[in-house]
Amino acid sequence: MTEPLPPSSPPLPRRVFLARTGVLGAAGAGLAGARGRVAAAPVPGVEELIALVRPVLTRLALDAFRGLAAFALPGDDAHSRAQGTPRGRAGGVAAEAGDLVVASLDRFVPFPQEVARPLTMALVTATAEAGIGLPRHLPPELGRLDAALRLLLRGDEKIPLSFVAAVLLGVLATRVHPAAADGPFLSPFSRLSYRDKTRVFELLEHTDSDLVALLDTHLPQPLRGSVSGLLKYLGSGLLSLVSFGCFTEHAVWDAGRRDITALPVGWRLTGYDGRADGLDDLKGYYRGRKEAVGHA
Amino acid sequence: MRDVIVVGAGGGGPVVAKELAERGLDVLLLEAGPRHAHPREEWTHYENDANHPLTGFFRFGPADRAKSAWFRETPQSSFVMQLSGVGGTTQHYFANSPRAYPGVFSGCSGPDAGAYDIRHRFPFPYAELVPYYEWVEATLPVRTAAMGTKEEVYFQGCETLGIPVQTALTTTGDSYRPQQNAILQPGGHAGRTSDPRLLVFPRSTGCTFCGHCSQGCMQPVRAPRNQFAKRSTDNSYVPMALTADAWSPGGRAAELITDAFVTRVHTEAGAATGVTWRTGATGESHREDARVVVLAGGCTENPRLWHNSGLPDPNGWVGRGLTDHHLDFVVGVFDHDVGNSRGAGSAARCDFPGRGALEQTGFPPALQALILTTSDSGIRGAYTNGRGLYGPWDGPTGRVFGPRLAELMQDGGHDRLLNILVLTDDDVQPGNRVLPSAFPADAHGPVPKVEVHQRRRSARTLANREFLARKATALLRGAGARAVLRVDMFPVPLHVQSSLRTGLDPGTSVLDADCRSRAVDRLYVADNSALANSLGGPNPTLTTQALATRTAERVFTRVFGGDPWVRTGAPVVSTDVRVSRRLADLGL
Numbered sequence: 001m002t003e004p005l006p007p008s009s010p011p012l013p014r015r016v017f018l019a020r021t022g023v024l025g026a027a028g029a030g031l032a033g034a035r036g037r038v039a040a041a042p043v044p045g046v047e048e049l050i051a052l053v054r055p056v057l058t059r060l061a062l063d064a065f066r067g068l069a070a071f072a073l074p075g076d077d078a079h080s081r082a083q084g085t086p087r088g089r090a091g092g093v094a095a096e097a098g099d100l101v102v103a104s105l106d107r108f109v110p111f112p113q114e115v116a117r118p119l120t121m122a123l124v125t126a127t128a129e130a131g132i133g134l135p136r137h138l139p140p141e142l143g144r145l146d147a148a149l150r151l152l153l154r155g156d157e158k159i160p161l162s163f164v165a166a167v168l169l170g171v172l173a174t175r176v177h178p179a180a181a182d183g184p185f186l187s188p189f190s191r192l193s194y195r196d197k198t199r200v201f202e203l204l205e206h207t208d209s210d211l212v213a214l215l216d217t218h219l220p221q222p223l224r225g226s227v228s229g230l231l232k233y234l235g236s237g238l239l240s241l242v243s244f245g246c247f248t249e250h251a252v253w254d255a256g257r258r259d260i261t262a263l264p265v266g267w268r269l270t271g272y273d274g275r276a277d278g279l280d281d282l283k284g285y286y287r288g289r290k291e292a293v294g295h296a
Numbered sequence: 297m298r299d300v301i302v303v304g305a306g307g308g309g310p311v312v313a314k315e316l317a318e319r320g321l322d323v324l325l326l327e328a329g330p331r332h333a334h335p336r337e338e339w340t341h342y343e344n345d346a347n348h349p350l351t352g353f354f355r356f357g358p359a360d361r362a363k364s365a366w367f368r369e370t371p372q373s374s375f376v377m378q379l380s381g382v383g384g385t386t387q388h389y390f391a392n393s394p395r396a397y398p399g400v401f402s403g404c405s406g407p408d409a410g411a412y413d414i415r416h417r418f419p420f421p422y423a424e425l426v427p428y429y430e431w432v433e434a435t436l437p438v439r440t441a442a443m444g445t446k447e448e449v450y451f452q453g454c455e456t457l458g459i460p461v462q463t464a465l466t467t468t469g470d471s472y473r474p475q476q477n478a479i480l481q482p483g484g485h486a487g488r489t490s491d492p493r494l495l496v497f498p499r500s501t502g503c504t505f506c507g508h509c510s511q512g513c514m515q516p517v518r519a520p521r522n523q524f525a526k527r528s529t530d531n532s533y534v535p536m537a538l539t540a541d542a543w544s545p546g547g548r549a550a551e552l553i554t555d556a557f558v559t560r561v562h563t564e565a566g567a568a569t570g571v572t573w574r575t576g577a578t579g580e581s582h583r584e585d586a587r588v589v590v591l592a593g594g595c596t597e598n599p600r601l602w603h604n605s606g607l608p609d610p611n612g613w614v615g616r617g618l619t620d621h622h623l624d625f626v627v628g629v630f631d632h633d634v635g636n637s638r639g640a641g642s643a644a645r646c647d648f649p650g651r652g653a654l655e656q657t658g659f660p661p662a663l664q665a666l667i668l669t670t671s672d673s674g675i676r677g678a679y680t681n682g683r684g685l686y687g688p689w690d691g692p693t694g695r696v697f698g699p700r701l702a703e704l705m706q707d708g709g710h711d712r713l714l715n716i717l718v719l720t721d722d723d724v725q726p727g728n729r730v731l732p733s734a735f736p737a738d739a740h741g742p743v744p745k746v747e748v749h750q751r752r753r754s755a756r757t758l759a760n761r762e763f764l765a766r767k768a769t770a771l772l773r774g775a776g777a778r779a780v781l782r783v784d785m786f787p788v789p790l791h792v793q794s795s796l797r798t799g800l801d802p803g804t805s806v807l808d809a810d811c812r813s814r815a816v817d818r819l820y821v822a823d824n825s826a827l828a829n830s831l832g833g834p835n836p837t838l839t840t841q842a843l844a845t846r847t848a849e850r851v852f853t854r855v856f857g858g859d860p861w862v863r864t865g866a867p868v869v870s871t872d873v874r875v876s877r878r879l880a881d882l883g884l
Contacts, residue, residue: 229371278504282487
């Protein structure tokens with residue numbers, strides 16, 4: 001069968017590729033042949049500013065993945081209403097599937113900073129182009145996502161993978177619906193309809209060539225050319241992980257007791273209760289045969 | 297100087313360790329992951345606690361759960377479902393223990409001889425492996441699976457396919473049957489109650505139908521470890537290896553060291569001489585020498601260790617020829633309860649030699665939801681990734697997501713689903729492989745990259761998968777499914793085989809007919825990576841264990857001058873009370 005055309009979207013202007021070294025300033029230093037830890041020289045005052053934007057980026061990531069949780073399992077929450085698929089029962093957002101994705105990405109994916117930082121640099125370019133805004137309480141010079149990311153790159157702290165993934169979803173959101181750069185919710189992805197969210201993942205899995213080119217040019221050798229596979233892996237991984245998280249117990253988990261404190265949302269939705277050490281479901285043996293017969 | 301060092305305590309390594317410890321050799325068994333010595337204190341039935349791929353107690357990562365999982369590059373939509381820890385991937389397996397089809401071995405001359413991967417057969421006939429099959433089947437032990445609700449429904453569908461029931465152990469034609477599972481049959485109250493007062497050993501024995509094969513078997517409560525229902529190697533071969541002096545005259549208990557990631561195989565004058573491993577907790581390196589080194593770290597890690605150790609790869613086949621059964625799921629939606637989340641994970645199957653196999657599989661809800669998203673065809677009804685296959689199933693292939701997922705799962709919906717896993721007889725293809733990744737190295741050296749070209753399979757592989765998906769659809773319709781959904785799974789290397797394959801042709805294999813490296817003396821391989829091919833579709837563990845038993849016998853006779861035992865001896869069953877008593881003495 002023929003390949004369907006990817007959804008139409010404005011191509012990234014060629015000048016962003018030419019501008020990439022200039023747009024990064026000091027953060028671009030030290031990238032050549034980056035196999036070791038990439039770190040920029042600390043700049044006075046930068047850490048204080050980073051302390052201002054970091055919580056905003058954390059909230060943006062959480063919002064994006066709550067938007068993803070509603071996408072996976074719509075419920076009676078604001079994100080599900082915003083995407084146009086409200087349901088009368090608790091769904092993925094209430095199950096905290098988005099929160100699980102953030103925690104998983106940041107704490108347990110051994111994602112190398114040698115990859116996270118160049119990807120973030122590429123996303124600076126892409127978010128600048130998309131004009132993605134940030135809350136107005138930040139200083140004016142940090143009022144846009146590209147400025148916040150640029151600042152983050154000037155620090156020496158680890159860049160959380162949830163930031164990278166959430167910004168990527170945000171950039172793609174503005175490609176399928178440019179008006180998503182501004183509006184309710186922190187994340188452009190959460191501002192989309194259900195249908196437009198599917199188009200974001202179509203771009204991610206179909207590997208939009210402009211985006212791949214932009215990300216790839218920032219990666220150090222020998223990783224050039226691996227972005228397309230990485231995006232496919234990320235896209236499918238996010239969808240699988242968030243679906244899994246909609247039905248698990250993590251939101252009501254008491255680690256000390258190794259037990260749950262209440263019935264998980266997914267259990268209440270399905271009626272499942274998986275706590276028993278045995279169940280009454282034995283129906284005997286097919287045609288009464290309890291062992292193999294003969295040794296053909 | 298040890299006699300033997302075995303690298304990896306998964307499905308295959310402990311078999312070699314037990315067989316050689318039984319015969320008095322000094323065996324060191326190294327495992328990169330956690331020990332899991334006391335499941336009741338470490339495990340639960342909860343899906344996130346158990347199966348979260350990055351944080352669960354079943355994951356591919358270090359013993360310390362506070363530390364990150366291990367990164368493996370997969371340059372495609374994919375997820376490598378291998379586990380670290382004692383028992384390896386058998387910890388979450390369904391214990392299905394069918395034999396391989398005779399047609400995948402050399403010397404096959406039946407009417408179906410040309411129907412298999414004829415260029416990559418095993419380098420010996422099926423009859424050669426039968427005594428080893430029998431040995432393993434008796435040791436584990438392997439038993440005919442009991443039925444629950446989902447098996448009854450599955451068999452209803454089978455009865456409409458016009459194929460016979462298989463009652464023997466060797467598959468000779470298209471057929472269906474209860475699984476031969478490495479699971480003890482239910483006894484006493486097991487399978488008949490959920491009352492915790494009755495679900496205690498010995499009032500209950502064997503499988504309690506708890507529905508938690510994916511979360512590891514620790515049933516019945518208070519049973520000795522070697523009498524837990526599921527015979528994963530942590531419950532069978534490992535206990536035997538650690539207690540060999542208690543039940544085998546002249547036996548010597550093997551030593552098990554966990555949290556020990558082997559980073560290098562050492563050689564001198566073309567022969568393996570030992571290994572270096574890194575202790576996760578301390579970061580310290582240790583080295584031990586041995587007369588024989590046996591690799592059993594899995595299809596991904598063995599090639600990685602090979603490359604990172606600088607071992608020779610004269611024909612370029614180390615890591616190549618990975619087979620994965622080109623899995624797919626076909627899911628029936630019923631109007632009534634079919635018991636998806638209850639009972640053993642899989643207790644019924646169909647076999648189609650030359651094509652592959654089907655097996656009924658059951659899951660708790662989170663894993664069920666996960667499975668419904670593992671598609672290479674995009675989101676069902678939204679986009680297709682250039683696939684979106686149509687056929688006798690309903691609608692296009694793709695992920696079940698969003699409102700449709702909610703409708704499908706709510707109000708007991710998860711238990712109205714019957715899953716059929718398609719196990720394709722897939723060809724060995726050199727492009728499907730494990731190679732060093734360009735991503736940054738971790739503490740154990742360069743990481744592996746697992747390349748599976750989902751859409752560039754051989755014509756035979758693709759045709760087999762389509763044949764099986766259609767058979768699965770017919771089965772589900774015959775069983776009364778209201779709707780049939782096909783996932784079109786992306787690569788989930790869950791069954792993985794043949795990345796260090798044995799074979800007749802030195803040009804396309806790494807191991808000789810004894811599963812010994814052609815390039816390095818005294819280096820053997822004893823896990824799924826040693827398999828010559830994908831077995832024609834049957835689940836790989838039993839064949840790996842039979843082959844590992846044969847490899848252990850070859851090591852014992854050829855390197856240590858001992859006598860073979862499989863054709864003349866009688867195996868001790870792993871549930872033996874002498875093993876139980878010694879485990880109690882050891883606090884295990």
